[in-house]
Amino acid sequence: MSLIDRYVVRQVLMPFLLGLFVFTFIFIIQPLLDYAERLVAEGASAQLVVGLIGLLVPQALAITIPMSLLLALLMAFGRLSADREFVAMQACGISLRRLLRPVAFISIAAWAITSYVLIALVPDFNQKFLDLVFRVAAERAEGDVKPRIFFDRFPNFVLYVRDLSPEGGWQGVFLADLRADQNFPIYRAERGRMRIDRQRRRIDMELVNATQHTVDTKGEYRVLTSKQLRVEIDPASIFNEVTSKNPRQMSIAELRAQIEKNEQQKPDPISTHNEKMEIQKRFAIPVACLVFGLIGLALGATNRRDGALGSFVIGVVVVFAYYIPLMLGPSLVKGRYLPPWLGMWLPNFVLGALGMMMFVWRDRLADQPFRFELPSSLRRLRLPRAHGVPGVPTLDGYVTMAYLRYVILSVVTLLSLFYIASFLDLSDKLFKGTTTWVTLAQYFRYSTPEWLYYVLPLAVLLGTLVTVAVLTKNSELIVMKACGISLYRVSLPMLITGLFVGGLLFVMQETIMGPSARRADELKHIMRGGDPQTLSLLSNRWLVGSNGQIYHYQLLNPRTRTLTGLDIYEFTPHMERLFRRSFVESATFVGDGTNDVWQLNRGWTREFDAENEIINPPGGETFAFDSARRRLESADFFGSKEPNPRYMGYRQLRAYTEMLRDGGFDVLAQDVALARKLAFPFVTLIMTLLAVPFASTIGRSGAMGGVGVGIAIAISYWALLSLFGALGTGGALPPVLAAWAPNLLFGAGAFYLLMTVRT
Numbered sequence: 001m002s003l004i005d006r007y008v009v010r011q012v013l014m015p016f017l018l019g020l021f022v023f024t025f026i027f028i029i030q031p032l033l034d035y036a037e038r039l040v041a042e043g044a045s046a047q048l049v050v051g052l053i054g055l056l057v058p059q060a061l062a063i064t065i066p067m068s069l070l071l072a073l074l075m076a077f078g079r080l081s082a083d084r085e086f087v088a089m090q091a092c093g094i095s096l097r098r099l100l101r102p103v104a105f106i107s108i109a110a111w112a113i114t115s116y117v118l119i120a121l122v123p124d125f126n127q128k129f130l131d132l133v134f135r136v137a138a139e140r141a142e143g144d145v146k147p148r149i150f151f152d153r154f155p156n157f158v159l160y161v162r163d164l165s166p167e168g169g170w171q172g173v174f175l176a177d178l179r180a181d182q183n184f185p186i187y188r189a190e191r192g193r194m195r196i197d198r199q200r201r202r203i204d205m206e207l208v209n210a211t212q213h214t215v216d217t218k219g220e221y222r223v224l225t226s227k228q229l230r231v232e233i234d235p236a237s238i239f240n241e242v243t244s245k246n247p248r249q250m251s252i253a254e255l256r257a258q259i260e261k262n263e264q265q266k267p268d269p270i271s272t273h274n275e276k277m278e279i280q281k282r283f284a285i286p287v288a289c290l291v292f293g294l295i296g297l298a299l300g301a302t303n304r305r306d307g308a309l310g311s312f313v314i315g316v317v318v319v320f321a322y323y324i325p326l327m328l329g330p331s332l333v334k335g336r337y338l339p340p341w342l343g344m345w346l347p348n349f350v351l352g353a354l355g356m357m358m359f360v361w362r363d364r365l366a367d368q369p370f371r372f373e374l375p376s377s378l379r380r381l382r383l384p385r386a387h388g389v390p391g392v393p394t395l396d397g398y399v400t401m402a403y404l405r406y407v408i409l410s411v412v413t414l415l416s417l418f419y420i421a422s423f424l425d426l427s428d429k430l431f432k433g434t435t436t437w438v439t440l441a442q443y444f445r446y447s448t449p450e451w452l453y454y455v456l457p458l459a460v461l462l463g464t465l466v467t468v469a470v471l472t473k474n475s476e477l478i479v480m481k482a483c484g485i486s487l488y489r490v491s492l493p494m495l496i497t498g499l500f501v502g503g504l505l506f507v508m509q510e511t512i513m514g515p516s517a518r519r520a521d522e523l524k525h526i527m528r529g530g531d532p533q534t535l536s537l538l539s540n541r542w543l544v545g546s547n548g549q550i551y552h553y554q555l556l557n558p559r560t561r562t563l564t565g566l567d568i569y570e571f572t573p574h575m576e577r578l579f580r581r582s583f584v585e586s587a588t589f590v591g592d593g594t595n596d597v598w599q600l601n602r603g604w605t606r607e608f609d610a611e612n613e614i615i616n617p618p619g620g621e622t623f624a625f626d627s628a629r630r631r632l633e634s635a636d637f638f639g640s641k642e643p644n645p646r647y648m649g650y651r652q653l654r655a656y657t658e659m660l661r662d663g664g665f666d667v668l669a670q671d672v673a674l675a676r677k678l679a680f681p682f683v684t685l686i687m688t689l690l691a692v693p694f695a696s697t698i699g700r701s702g703a704m705g706g707v708g709v710g711i712a713i714a715i716s717y718w719a720l721l722s723l724f725g726a727l728g729t730g731g732a733l734p735p736v737l738a739a740w741a742p743n744l745l746f747g748a749g750a751f752y753l754l755m756t757v758r759t
Contacts, residue, residue: 001102001105004089004094004098004099004102005101005102005105006102008076008099008102008103009102009105009106011076011077011079011080012072012073012103012106013072013106014072015072015076016068016069016072016106017068019064019068019071019072019075020061020064020065020068023060023063023064023067023068023417024057024060024064027059027060027064027421028053028056028057028060048132051132052129052132055125055128055129055132056125056129057125058117058121058122058125059125059126062117062118062122062285063285065110065114065117065289066114066286066288066289066292066322067292067319069106069107069110069289069293069296070293070295070296070318070319071319072296073103073106073292073296073297073300074296074299074300075300077296077297077300078300081300096297096298096359096362096363097363100297100359103293103294103297106293107289107290107292107294108289108290110286110289110293111286111289112286114285114288114289115282115283118281118285118286119252122248122282123249123250123251126248127249145159145161145164145170147161147163147164147170148160148162148544148660152542154233156177156178157175157178157231157233158175158178159174160173160174160175160542160544160550161173161174161192162575165191168193169191169193170191170192170193171191172190172574172575173187173188173189173191173575174186174187174188174550174575175187175189175192175205175207175231176552177231183214183215183216185213185214186212186213186569187210187212187213187229187231188210188211188213188571188575188577189207189208189209189210189211190208190209190210190576191208191209192205192206192207192208192210193205193206194206202232203232204230204231204232204233205231205232205233206228206229206230207228207229207230207231210225210226210228210229211223211224211226211578211612212224212225212226212229213578219604221606221614221623223608223612223613223614225612247278248278250275252282255278255279256279258272258275259272259276262275273330273333273340276340276341277333277343277344280340280341280343280345281344284344284345285326287345287348288322288347288348290352291348291351291352291355292318292322294352294359295318295351295354295358298355298358298359298361298362299358318351319420321351322347322351325346325347325350326344326347329343329344329346329347330343332346395480395485395490396492396493399467399471399493402467402470402471403464403467403493403494403497404463404497406462406463406467407460407463407497408459410455410458410459410462410463411455414455414458415452415455418451419444422443422444422447423440426440426443426524429527429528430527434527434528435526435527439526439527440527443520443523443524443527446516446519446520446523447516447517448516449512449513449516449517450513450517452508453505453508453509456501456504456684457501457505457683457684457714458714460498460501460684460688461688461690461691461713461714463494464491464498464687464688464691464692464695465691465694465695466695467494467695468490468692468695468696469695471490472695472696477696481759486759487692487693487757487758488759491688491692494688494692495685495689498684498685498687498688499684501684502682502683505680505681505684506650506681509649509650509677510649510651514646514649514652515647517646517647518644518647541553541554543633543637543638545632545633545637547570548571548573549568549569549570550568550569550571551566551567551568551632551633551638552569553565553566553567553638554566556638561635562586562587562588562589563586563587563588563598563638564585564586566583566584566586566603567581567583568580568581568582568584568632569581570582577608577610577612578608578612579607579608580605580606580607581605581608582603582604582605583603583605584600584601584603585601585602585603586601587599587600587601587632588601589634589635590629591634591635595631596631596633596634596635597629597630598629598630598631598632599627599628599629600625600627600628600629600630601627602624602625602627603624603625603628604623604625605625606623645669645670645674649677650674650677653673653674653677654674656670657670657671657674668735669729671735671736672725672728672729672735672738672739675728675735675738675739675740676725676739678739679742679743683742683743686743686746686747686750687713687746689747689751689754690747690749690753691713692754693750693756693757696758713746717742717746720741720742720745720746721742724737724738724739724741724742725738725739
């Protein structure tokens, strides 16, 4: 390779590795939060957690390698253009066609790596991931069941436990078997645990000192007791995911064999669209590296002056332009509008042709930029490039405007990554017809506040790092110091903005984030094929009362405040036994606000003694009644949501935690979550204090250096946040220390750097 080739490769390599690291982390952060923290809290080894997350990396790399290549080319040539090096190359007779040689070398290398990942690694690692998840779930099945929260992930069963046993398993177990159409049996047990036998494809729930309550079709009530009872759970919904391979876990040879097998089915052959598209996808996606290489060179090699960081926006737009048609292809194939091969190759054909046209245009008129005229309404929304803010000192205004540009650019870019990742995750539901574009748009709308909650601290960190790094690179910080303006004074606008953003995070947490996150989860549940009613307000049909009783109802009419098909299960204080069970066909709230009285119509009641024998009514009365009045819970109680710390603000969670504490429950997890809600908003201040000295010491690397340092700091903070949170939930650390430890550690580092940096 010639000198110019090696130089271009070096310029592309650093942003490529940085982008690969960032994008891969973005794609696996959700599984990291879902699995890693929970496993650490349950005592899993670090080797197991790292292994589990490591198995997700190839699946992410198949998408992030082409993305990183495109952004690396745009950023590298954007930097060359901003520093006028591309002009110098043109003056020396180096044409765009000459620069195609190093770009082609990089693109072909990326194509080869992506092909190997998709063809060889992804199927194998996907299967290993599912096997490992199953093994972990089998070993820690009880850990998925949380105390005092109804667990309904097993089909046709609802499980409620009062506490977790230190030896493993549960204490105070209530189980409802909903497989019967009506009069479903219920179980009350002293202890319980899961027994999973993968070889026999069997899952059993083992109940100790159990009591079974059943009502037959004639209305006869039976109570059966057992020292040890096993209830079989339908294993199909669990085992099918890990024992039967889907196309993503198959090799190409297995896919072709499956196609041949399906086509030979008599009398009706089975559709082979999925298998054919999977084969084509494994060859089409790597070719995106070649397409992106052509587009990156054509768009990046100009004489524009906006630099490397501004190329992020162009890169994100092109990525969207590629992956949206890629996800649309399966729907067109299944609708028989396109053959499977064309559905997967269509984005390459379209963007490849566009890339060739842009390259020819750029090669002929290298000095002419591509102009994309925005509507006048959008042009007015662009952030002004003024050197000051009215009413603010000149220096503060200059720093503030530069800082806000980078913060806004970081927010837009990071949110775009969340949108892309979520779209790729849910697009198969869209094309299978289980959801609509409107539902997907609503999901994005309601997810945005929570995503913004986690993006803003990173945007503040990146904004600070890049602003100070650029000021250092352009020697502006040196001039400021020469005029007697210290680094502390320069960073004051950024520090004030960091405090403001921290306050904004707390306000979001207390207002819109909880309800929005709940609604987003409901929509995601529906898009994944769940019952639209299971998460709705009127169908939270299993509730725990203020005295520990369990309520179940079929329907709630909020207008008349009437419950239909109401079951009431009343227990002794620590759920040692069920002492009364009632059923009411309808119940109407007749309280006046000072008492919670309900009018009960047509029902029956059974009471049980210490030996679980039915107590006969005195005086020859019957168990049934036509009308009665009884104090239950308030009408609003039955329309409430099941409490979840993620959906609560600080005040709501504190009240809920105190209620549980007064009831004698273990509130360790709630205490950690409560302390986190106070600690996390301070992360913006900590990150700003840490970023200022860091950025001033990374030399003249400029924006790219700031981005690299920012990502490293953010990943370190998230890792510590998950680790200490898990240690607090597991009881190894006090809740307050577990929540505040990352801020204390990073704050101490920031204080040390601020005291030692040259100001």
